[in-house]
Amino acid sequence: MTAVDLGVPDVQAIRSDEDVVRVRQLVRTTAVAAKLSLVDQTKLVTAASELARNTLIYGGGGTAEVTSVEDGRRRGVRIVFADDGPGIADLDQAFTDGFTTGGGLGLGLSGARRLVDDFDIWTTVGEGTRITVTKWSR
Amino acid sequence: MAMSAEQSGRLARLLSEHTDRLTERWTETVAASLRGRLSQAELGRQVRELHRSMIDAGRNGLTDLADEHGGELRAVLAELSTNRARQGFSASETAISVFAVKDALLELMEENKADDTLRDFVAFSALIDQMGLFTFESYVRTREGLIADQAEQLLELSTPVVKLWEGVVAVPLVGTLDSARAQVVMERLLQTLVDTGSPYAIIDITGVPAVDTQVAQHILKTVVAARLMGADCIISGIRPQIAQTIVALGIEFGDIATKASLADALRHVLRLTGVETTARRPRRES
Numbered sequence: 001m002t003a004v005d006l007g008v009p010d011v012q013a014i015r016s017d018e019d020v021v022r023v024r025q026l027v028r029t030t031a032v033a034a035k036l037s038l039v040d041q042t043k044l045v046t047a048a049s050e051l052a053r054n055t056l057i058y059g060g061g062g063t064a065e066v067t068s069v070e071d072g073r074r075r076g077v078r079i080v081f082a083d084d085g086p087g088i089a090d091l092d093q094a095f096t097d098g099f100t101t102g103g104g105l106g107l108g109l110s111g112a113r114r115l116v117d118d119f120d121i122w123t124t125v126g127e128g129t130r131i132t133v134t135k136w137s138r
Numbered sequence: 139m140a141m142s143a144e145q146s147g148r149l150a151r152l153l154s155e156h157t158d159r160l161t162e163r164w165t166e167t168v169a170a171s172l173r174g175r176l177s178q179a180e181l182g183r184q185v186r187e188l189h190r191s192m193i194d195a196g197r198n199g200l201t202d203l204a205d206e207h208g209g210e211l212r213a214v215l216a217e218l219s220t221n222r223a224r225q226g227f228s229a230s231e232t233a234i235s236v237f238a239v240k241d242a243l244l245e246l247m248e249e250n251k252a253d254d255t256l257r258d259f260v261a262f263s264a265l266i267d268q269m270g271l272f273t274f275e276s277y278v279r280t281r282e283g284l285i286a287d288q289a290e291q292l293l294e295l296s297t298p299v300v301k302l303w304e305g306v307v308a309v310p311l312v313g314t315l316d317s318a319r320a321q322v323v324m325e326r327l328l329q330t331l332v333d334t335g336s337p338y339a340i341i342d343i344t345g346v347p348a349v350d351t352q353v354a355q356h357i358l359k360t361v362v363a364a365r366l367m368g369a370d371c372i373i374s375g376i377r378p379q380i381a382q383t384i385v386a387l388g389i390e391f392g393d394i395a396t397k398a399s400l401a402d403a404l405r406h407v408l409r410l411t412g413v414e415t416t417a418r419r420p421r422r423e424s
Contacts, residue, residue, distance in 0.1 A: 043379075053350075
């Protein structure tokens with residue numbers, strides 16, 4: 001089944017730490033509206049927090065686009081994180097637990113992938129990164 | 139269009155010749171915009187002060203608000219906007235207090251028209267615009283200051299360290315744990331550990347809505363710092379959804395004790411210190 005968008009996406013710019021909090025709040029509101037369970041809400045909000053912070057720190061800022069979606073049987077929330085930053089040179093390395101080029105734990109990207117149902121990444125060195133994640137209600 | 143020194147002098151003359159009429163009209167316009175939220179006496183005083191410093195500045199040949207003769211006028215304007223910002227007026231309401239003089243001036247100049255009246259009015263108008271913009275900027279500065287102060291107060295308020303038992307302190311965390319707050323939490327906790335000589339600290343995260351890697355890292359650093367000082371930390375308030383998220387993220391708390399609730403954590407610490415808690419047995423009648 002293909003996913004169908006419900007309504008227009010909410011776009012939140014990511015330029016500062018406060019924006020990461022705003023993304024989190026926006027995702028939580030959308031997840032509640034899509035009737036995700038408390039565990040799934042928390043997982044999605046946490047994944048969004050990780051990816052938004054990556055967009056800010058490594059991508060130099062960008063946007064988060066939050067959309068409510070439906071595939072016929074179930075509802076879900078899709079978030080697209082986009083930045084025009086330096087891109088990721090070695091994806092395998094970036095997805096290795098504990099690897100970080102910053103000062104973090106090195107679990108954000110790999111952890112976020114484990115927290116959501118669908119995870120899609122597009123990145124080109126020098127052009128930027130686009131990460132699309134979806135969490136479905138069960 | 140910049141004002142010439144001559145025009146500046148003419149403005150001062152105009153302002154001083156019609157003092158009463160101008161200030162009255164000016165005060166009236168401002169009072170209407172503020173809708174009675176400032177006393178007439180206070181408003182009148184502010185308008186007269188502004189009026190007087192405009193005359194002084196004009197007599198000194200002020201051509202641009204930013205130049206040396208504008209010092210006193212700028213100070214008066216800054217004081218006005220600081221007061222307005224602190225009293226909770228909006229930025230437009232503050233700027234109107236300055237712009238209102240234009241209406242009064244226009245009325246006056248229309249009655250005494252001469253060849254260069256239009257030219258003069260445009261120049262006066264430019265100066266008043268500058269004054270308005272300056273007021274606006276001062277207003278924003280004051281407001282930003284207020285917001286920064288409040289954020290700081292909130293930071294202080296939101297991170298209490300409480301003593302739960304002899305030798306046991308607790309930090310109940312509520313809300314988002316960003317780097318600035320994590321820093322305050324750590325400083326406070328470590329200081330309290332020293333002040334109270336407590337060997338145990340409980341960090342309660344019941345009020346933290348989401349624990350991501352950054353939050354976890356802040357907590358881990360705090361625990362390590364407390365350990366270096368010889369204190370043992372217990373993390374409590376880990377709800378089911380947080381536990382599942384932490385597992386999926388792959389965060390490891392290692393050998394740090396974690397508990398579901400603050401009560402569990404306290405019981406755990408009391409047991410470690412040898413304090414036994416038992417329910418009192420009802421006395422049986424024999």
